Amino acid sequence: MPVLEWAGPGSPDQAHLSRIPIAFISTGANCANKIIKGEVVHKGPLVNLNANKFILKAVIQDYDSSYPLCQTPSINVVLLDALAKDFNQAVNQGDVVAASGFTVGKSPTVQKDKLHPFNLLLSGDACIYVFRQTPSASRPSAVIKESSRLSKQVFKRPKTPKYTYVKLGDLKPKCVVNVYGVVVFFKQPFKSRGTDFCSTLKITDQSNQNISCTIFCEKLEDHPKIFQNGDIVRMHRVKTQFYNGSIMLVNTHGFSVVTFDGTVGADVEPRTSSRFPNLEQEDRRTVEQLRSWAASEGLLPAVPSIPLSDAQPKAYFNLTCQLLAKAPVDSTCTLLRVWDGTRCPWSLLNVIVEPDVMEGPSMFSKEREKLIANILVYDNHAEFARQLKPGDFLRIYNLRAIPGSKKVPGLAGSQSAEEDHLAFHLHGGTAYGRGMRVLPESSPDVQQLKRVIEGFLEREDEEIDEVNDSELLEIACTPPESPSVEAAKCSAERRCSHDVQPETLADLKQRDRGRVHHVRVQLSSYEPHRLHQALKLYCSKCTLMQEIPDDEVVASLFSEASKGSESFSPPAWTASGSVEVPGDSLASPNRTLHVHLSSQLVYERKSRELMFLMGSTLEETCRLAAGYRHIVPVRSRGGGLELLDLTAPFLFRGRKRYYGCKRCSQPTLKEPNVEGDAVMDKKVVAEALGVQLMQSVLLMKLELRDATDTLEAFLWRDAELFFSLSPEDVAASQEAQNSIRFALESLCPPGGSVGQRPWLDLCLVAYEAEDDGGQRRTCYQVCHSTITRATLARSDPDPA
Secondary structure, three states: OOEEEEOOOOOOOOOOOEEOOHHHOOOOOOOOOEEEEEEEEEEOOOEEEEOOEEEEEEEEEEOOOOOOOOOOOEEEEEEEHHHHHHHHHHOOOOOEEEEEOOEEEEOOOHHHHOOOOEEEEEOOOOEEEEEOOOOHHHOOHHHHHHHHHHHHHHHOOOOOOOOOOOOHHHOOOOOEEEEEEEEEEEEEEEEOOOOOEEEEEEEEOOOOOOEEEEEEEOOHHHOOOOOOOOOEEEEEEEEEEEEOOEEEEEEEEEEEEEEEOOOOOOOOOOEOOOOOOOOOHHHHHHHHHHHHHHHHHOOOOOOOOOOHHHOOOOOEEEEEEEEEEEEEEEOOEEEEEEEOOOOOOOOEOOOOOOHHHOEOOOOOOHHHHOOOEEEEEEOHHHHHHOOOOOOOEEEEEEEEEEEOOOOOOOOOOOOOOOOOOEEEEEOOOOHHHOEEEEEOOOOHHHHHHHHHHHHHHHHHHHHHHOOOHHHHHHHHOOOOOOOOEEEEEEEEEEOOOOOOOEOOHHHHOOOOOOOEEEEEEEEEEEEOOOHHHHEEEEOOOOOOEEEOOOHHHHHHHHHHHOOOOOOOOOOOOEEEEEEEEOOOOOOOOOEEEEEEEEHHHHHOOOOOOOEEEEOOOHHHHHHHOOOOOOEEEEEEEOOEEEEOOOOOOOEEEOOEEEOEOOOOOOOOOOOOOOOOOOOOOHHHHHHHOOOOEOEEEEOEEEEEEOOOOEEEEEEOOOHHHHHOOOHHHHHHOHHHHHHHHHHHHHHOOOOOOHHHOOOEEEEEEEEEEEOOOOOEEEEEEEEOEEEEEEEEEEOOOOOO
16 A cells, blocks of 8 residues: 555544554564554665565654653564555655554564564555644645545454354354363464464363363464463364264364453453454453453462472473573574573583574673573474574473483583583473463563563662772772772773874874874764674775665565576586475475585585575575585576575675675686685685675774864774674674673763773874765774773873
8 A cells, every 4th residue: 555644633543443652562462453653763775676576674763652661662664565665755764654554573683773673564455654744734635535545445444243152061062163261271382294283272161161172273373372271262163073072172164262361350452363353342251250260260370480499300390581592402402591580599500502503692791690591492392492582581381400411412522411400401292281482572471570680680780880899909900099090891002013102183183194193082982883883895896885784685685586496407517406494484394495516525525515505585594504614595597597686695604694796796606616625715605606705894983082182083994903803703793792882882981971981092094085075084094903801991181
């Protein structure tokens, strides 16, 4: 649908639509009848993917929000095809818009942009209104008519039928019925032998009949969203069958299910994937009656889960926690690092994995590490764990606490057995309801968990603020000489051999360009504050510098390349085969992808050195990159193979991605020439493919000051020396990004006074460059300087 103007007050809400704050958006929230409203704070370029295929990314910030719980008021919005074109033409940065008909997905860029963990996808029937502050009379009549017509079309609620419900004690065989029931046992959905997922549960009601239910659905979202015994389910169109002397229920055509929290007094909020769940006043009364009855019968567990502080050896228990990081241990086991804000009284097993395979931070503060538990999940649960993201809130069912580490897979040879330590295992299978589920942030249990975690974080902040002098002495190894000594975790020093005397910034500005200068300054401010915006791609041949493409754009290029594969003949030097990878989600079957390997490398038993991969998604490519040293995505065209558009990475090495310059590259497919003891690396692969390799660089603008003046200087060519980290590592590692963020905040504390900032001894070079207006001006760049850490920087008088 087109982008429409709206000149009236408020939002274009209709009877069944309600506004949802951006902070409450999640995949677990029911957004079917919701509308968001916000200001466009960023509008990206319109990207042409193919004929009539477009994508545009924008950031919307909650507008005029008065919600106290709003922690992340800005969210990424991805628009596709015609809607992206209309949005590009009709909406400007700063406009206020409202949107409905959106779908919610997890944001792949949350670690980079630190915005909302989810994003909104709008296409097809989605609708966007842009607010104009003009009188209604001045609006074109055609716009008013179109708005009215589309409002009726988009916001029309389907007519809901009346349903009758059968008590569980009155069920008869071979009937299709609608029922309510209280859950007394359940298993999370698991993969059946066919294409469906299977759920099993038992329900009861005031008739005191326990009825077994078996549900087969292809999509996970169509299964009941049960969090604990005592939850209430409403099932429409289930068929009764007589089995082993008792009645049971199975789903049939048109089946739907809605789940409610079984806690007395909780909101009657349905958990469902349906866009228009039928919920009348009679349904609310039924839920409340079942809640009261279940509470009187003791059907609700006293506690749905126990905290880590109450875990006991050899016990099975349910755990509600937050996922901090995860890593594959082997093909059948995944490590989850979780916490719930409490500390287990037992010594916990330390599972060692390579930092490069860890998704999420690999290190935490000393105090927080004491609260983190390592959980090993196996088999079908390891497959589910691949879909989890750090930050998710989980409930893990039938978790086992095992003393000792003898059965830990992948235990490093250098890691001694810790037989007196406690390990947490989630074994394969679904016996006893064993499994995992992601809990929505609206869940009362998650809200309680967040309060416990926030309490710890507040105490942690207070402890950091109250660092005493003895701790500073231990770090610095030198006693403070006077109250004017300020603690600083970072400073900077020159690493050059220039025979130049330090000078003030005021004197420096009077010097000729092309000279090297030594200065003693403080960092007044820096840009950008979001580190991912400082990462650029640079071509050393044509000096082109460009942004690193968003994952949404790259994923779209992979998707386009996998469509409509043509017949082709692979190069003579390749050996063709296939590789099986899991689908994009648990509901998707495993996929078989075509691969092409170097015959020479196969002969030399180095088949994992290089692989040309066809038809994969971006996510699948990243997953396979953990097992192959070099992966080159290709597509079929013109009877042969070719590289993807160079907007996408042409090479994957583990977590690192490499891009080629469109101006200087002449893409082709040739076998890399690696002779003798030569090692294949990114340069060898790029040369064989005719690609001019682009470098990852960090580009920042620093505002420096001393007592005489201020000066803007760029940090670019020597950024790796300055931070002691390569831009490649920064792009691929959250730990490296955290290290730089910590360093910058130490050099320029947020909200800190000038006196708290350390003095930096820097080397600057002055040069002439042309600005955007064509004018020549003098610029400055930081060079031959590096950050020094864990020192005490004295707030000496300014050298001026």
